[in-house]
Every structure is written in C-alpha cells, then in structure tokens.
Amino acid sequence: MNKLLTVATFFFFIITSCSSESNNDVTNLPNNNVTYKNTIKAIIDTNCLNCHSNPPTNGAPMSLTTYQNVKEAVENRDLIGRVENGTMPPSGNNLTTAQVQAIKDWETNGFVD
Numbered sequence: 001m002n003k004l005l006t007v008a009t010f011f012f013f014i015i016t017s018c019s020s021e022s023n024n025d026v027t028n029l030p031n032n033n034v035t036y037k038n039t040i041k042a043i044i045d046t047n048c049l050n051c052h053s054n055p056p057t058n059g060a061p062m063s064l065t066t067y068q069n070v071k072e073a074v075e076n077r078d079l080i081g082r083v084e085n086g087t088m089p090p091s092g093n094n095l096t097t098a099q100v101q102a103i104k105d106w107e108t109n110g111f112v113d
Contacts, residue, residue, distance in 0.1 A: 034105040035112040036067045043099050044070055047089055071111050080104060 034040070044052075044064050051057055052064035062077070063069050073079040080103055082088035083095045095103075106112065 032105075032109065034102050034109060036070065036106065037113060039102050040070060040106050041067075043095065043102065047092070047095055047099075050089070050092075067111075067113055074103065074107050074111075080107070 048064045051060035052062065052069075054063040054065045056063050062073065064073060070079070079088070080100065083100050083103065086094045089095075
C-alpha cells in the first residue's frame with residue numbers, strides 16, 4: 001500500500017508539472033501590473049505596427065500607435081478576438097498566450113495607462 005501511494009504521488013507531480021507552454025515571456029506578469037506603458041505598448045509595437053502604423057499600411061483599417069487607438073481597438077474592433085483566433089497579425093508569429101492574456105488583463109483592470 002505504501003509503495004502504491006508513493007508511485008501515485010510521483011506520477012501526480014510529474015503530470016501536474018509538465019507544460020508545453022513557456023513561462024519565460026516578459027508579459028507573463030500578475031494581471032494587476034499590466035499597464036499600457038509597461039506591457040501593452042511593447043506587444044503592439046512588436047507585433048502590429050508593421051501595418052497599423054500612422055498612417056496605416058497594407059490595408060490596415062486603423063492606426064495602433066497610441067494608447068487611445070489600442071483601447072478603441074479592444075473595445076470596439078474585437079482586437080482580443082482577432083489575436084486569439086490567429087487572424088491578427090495576418091503574417092508573422094501569432095501572439096503568445098501570455099501576450100493575449102496581458103491584453104485581456106489590461107481590459108479587465110480598466111485600461112490602465
């Protein structure tokens with residue numbers, strides 16, 4: 001019985017400690033620390049400004065160069081849905097799960113600048 005409990009405990013720790021996703025993302029912050037300046041701006045600048053610059057290029061409908069532009073895109077243009085489903089950005093790498101979560105946290109926390 002003691003060996004069975006030991007083996008079960010070992011497998012429990014092995015299974016619960018495995019993950020396929022990296023936690024080494026700089027945007028993997030506690031949700032109360034997510035602000036436009038310290039997190040969101042870097043995500044947008046790195047992943048979106050190739051098209052969503054000022055003026056927008058490559059057929060992008062709007063600029064994402066300012067706090068207000070990005071807030072508007074989250075509130076009224078389904079920015080979170082588009083990055084979650086992988087339609088944005090249309091080329092290059094998709095946003096990581098941590099980056100998408102940071103944008104969600106930013107919205108939940110009231111779009112802190």
